[in-house]
Amino acid sequence: xxxxxxxxxFVTLLKSLPTTLALFAFSVTLGGSLAILIVWMRVSGNPxxxxxxxxYIFVFRGSPLLIQMFLVFYGLAQFSxxxxxxxxxxxxxxxxxxxxxLALCTAGYSAEIFxxxxxxxxxxxxxxxxxxxxxxxxxxxxxxxxxxxxHALPAYSTEVVLMMKSTALASLVTVWDVTGVxxxxxxxxxxxxxxxxxxxxxxxxxxxxxLQAFALLExxxxxxxxxxxxxxxxxxx
Amino acid sequence: xxxxxxxxxxNIRKSFGTHEVLKGISLDAQQGDVISLLGASGSGKSTFxxxxxxxxxxxxxxxxxxxxxxxxxxxxxxxxxxSQKQVDRIRSxxxxxxxxxxxxxxxxxxxxxxxxxxxxxxRPRAECVAEAEALLEKVGIVEKRHAYPAHLSGGQxxxxxxxxxxxxxxxVMLFDEPTSALDPELVGEVLRVMRALAEEGMTMLVVTHExxxxxxxxxxxxFMKEGLVDSQGAPESMxxxxxxxxxxxxxxxxxx
Numbered sequence: 001x002x003x004x005x006x007x008x009x010f011v012t013l014l015k016s017l018p019t020t021l022a023l024f025a026f027s028v029t030l031g032g033s034l035a036i037l038i039v040w041m042r043v044s045g046n047p048x049x050x051x052x053x054x055x056y057i058f059v060f061r062g063s064p065l066l067i068q069m070f071l072v073f074y075g076l077a078q079f080s081x082x083x084x085x086x087x088x089x090x091x092x093x094x095x096x097x098x099x100x101x102l103a104l105c106t107a108g109y110s111a112e113i114f115x116x117x118x119x120x121x122x123x124x125x126x127x128x129x130x131x132x133x134x135x136x137x138x139x140x141x142x143x144x145x146x147x148x149x150x151h152a153l154p155a156y157s158t159e160v161v162l163m164m165k166s167t168a169l170a171s172l173v174t175v176w177d178v179t180g181v182x183x184x185x186x187x188x189x190x191x192x193x194x195x196x197x198x199x200x201x202x203x204x205x206x207x208x209x210x211l212q213a214f215a216l217l218e219x220x221x222x223x224x225x226x227x228x229x230x231x232x233x234x235x236x237x
Numbered sequence: 238x239x240x241x242x243x244x245x246x247x248n249i250r251k252s253f254g255t256h257e258v259l260k261g262i263s264l265d266a267q268q269g270d271v272i273s274l275l276g277a278s279g280s281g282k283s284t285f286x287x288x289x290x291x292x293x294x295x296x297x298x299x300x301x302x303x304x305x306x307x308x309x310x311x312x313x314x315x316x317x318x319x320s321q322k323q324v325d326r327i328r329s330x331x332x333x334x335x336x337x338x339x340x341x342x343x344x345x346x347x348x349x350x351x352x353x354x355x356x357x358x359x360r361p362r363a364e365c366v367a368e369a370e371a372l373l374e375k376v377g378i379v380e381k382r383h384a385y386p387a388h389l390s391g392g393q394x395x396x397x398x399x400x401x402x403x404x405x406x407x408x409v410m411l412f413d414e415p416t417s418a419l420d421p422e423l424v425g426e427v428l429r430v431m432r433a434l435a436e437e438g439m440t441m442l443v444v445t446h447e448x449x450x451x452x453x454x455x456x457x458x459x460f461m462k463e464g465l466v467d468s469q470g471a472p473e474s475m476x477x478x479x480x481x482x483x484x485x486x487x488x489x490x491x492x493x
Contacts, residue, residue, distance in 0.1 A: 122339075122342075124335065124337060124339040125339055125340075125341050125342065127292060127335070127339060128333075128335065128339035128340070128341065128398075128401075129341070130292060130328065131290060131292065131328055131331075131333035131335075131402075132328065132329055132333075132352070132353035132357055132401070132402075132405055133325040133326060133328045133329030133353065133357045133405070134325070134353075134356070134357055135321055135324070135325050136321070138356060138357070142352065142356055143341060146343055147341075147342070147343055150343060221343075223385065224342055224343050224344075224345075224385035224386070224387060225385075225387060227388070
């Protein structure tokens with residue numbers, strides 16, 4: 001074991017960690033917001049909005065993320081309309097293209113996850129809210145969204161972990177994230193095993209932290225489903 | 238015509254598809270009236286209650302709450318309310334208690350009770366909490382205010398649901414079979430709370446199968462049959478000589 005090489009590899013890879021984290025943070029935030037918009041269209045009851053949302057979800061869940069990313073990065077540049085528009089200052093940047101395609105893709109998956117959460121909200125609890133005079137956005141904000149989010153959380157945490165791993169694809173459109181830098185190191189040293197093991201360890205660590213955070217959030221948000229501490233103690237006695 | 242009455246309902250009709258559930262029902266409630274709605278299942282009594290607080294929109298008829306008429310118009314066999322704002326306000330003036338409690342599972346007991354006053358009526362939180370605790374005290378459950386609904390028995394949950402409805406300071410309380418989902422030994426605690434409310438002068442409309450409540454607490458009994466009022470009157474006459482043959486047969490099932 002060449003610990004010196006491993007250590008220097010780690011140091012090099014960790015320098016690209018901010019890029020990976022930025023890819024992740026931007027795409028999850030943007031994708032999550034877009035997912036809320038899509039799921040709102042999906043459950044709006046309006047046939048045109050609903051149809052658009054269905055088509056969106058089908059396209060972005062049904063095709064490979066890598067191809068979507070290539071289409072955004074290499075494909076859009078072919079249209080002079082886009083090259084001449086204000087969008088070009090973003091779309092010529094590999095990082096922005098990677099964030100865009102990651103966000104578009106996760107929005108499709110997350111929208112379906114959120115929809116599952118909404119469907120799991122009890123009609124009776126919604127009816128009770130209507131009965132005290134809630135409707136529209138107030139009803140969504142106070143009753144439907146909090147309950148739906150709790151139902152959706154386990155599935156959504158999986159989607160977020162997948163996103164962390166999917167940022168590695170950005171290396172294929174010339175973004176120097178952890179995976180991209182790892183590949184550069186390998187082409188310089190030909191030591192595939194050590195370098196990729198180091199990269200994998202970094203992703204494992206990131207996802208470990210992420211999963212712990214989600215587990216904590218889930219624990220905090222499911223107090224209402226646990227027996228109160230006092231009762232469980234008296235049951236044991 | 239309906240001035241000053243807490244609740245006045247004129248000729249309500251409601252169909253689901255081709256099935257007409259309510260075939261023209263009217264009702265006037267004076268301040269302090271406790272009206273029991275009785276009838277076999279399928280007679281339309283729950284639908285009637287749901288039409289009153291607009292969870293179902295009637296196909297025909299008029300509803301007046303405290304002198305204000307619900308505005309709607311009929312078009313192509315469908316009824317459309319004119320203002321969702323008015324619907325929300327009318328609903329907030331009618332307290333609804335459901336058969337299966339329908340508490341919000343993710344909120345504590347106290348949060349359930351203050352939700353309406355704080356977020357619908359937009360009143361100061363501290364004031365609402367004080368009132369909510371007084372209400373929970375009244376229904377005998379204040380020590381559980383930081384527990385969640387799932388940690389309570391059915392009877393306790395229903396008493397919380399009553400407190401939640403009362404927190405809106407409703408003009409009329411509507412009860413949709415409030416004790417039907419309860420174990421027999423829990424029925425009494427809910428009925429006691431309802432009886433205390435009646436004695437305070439709350440106007441109440443109660444769909445129930447509790448004959449003792451109809452007989453001893455309410456001042457008017459309405460018996461529904463197949464979407465119509467079969468007979469109505471004071472409990473003494475309804476449960477005495479004034480009973481219609483259909484009502485006599487109905488209460489026969491309950492051992493009267």
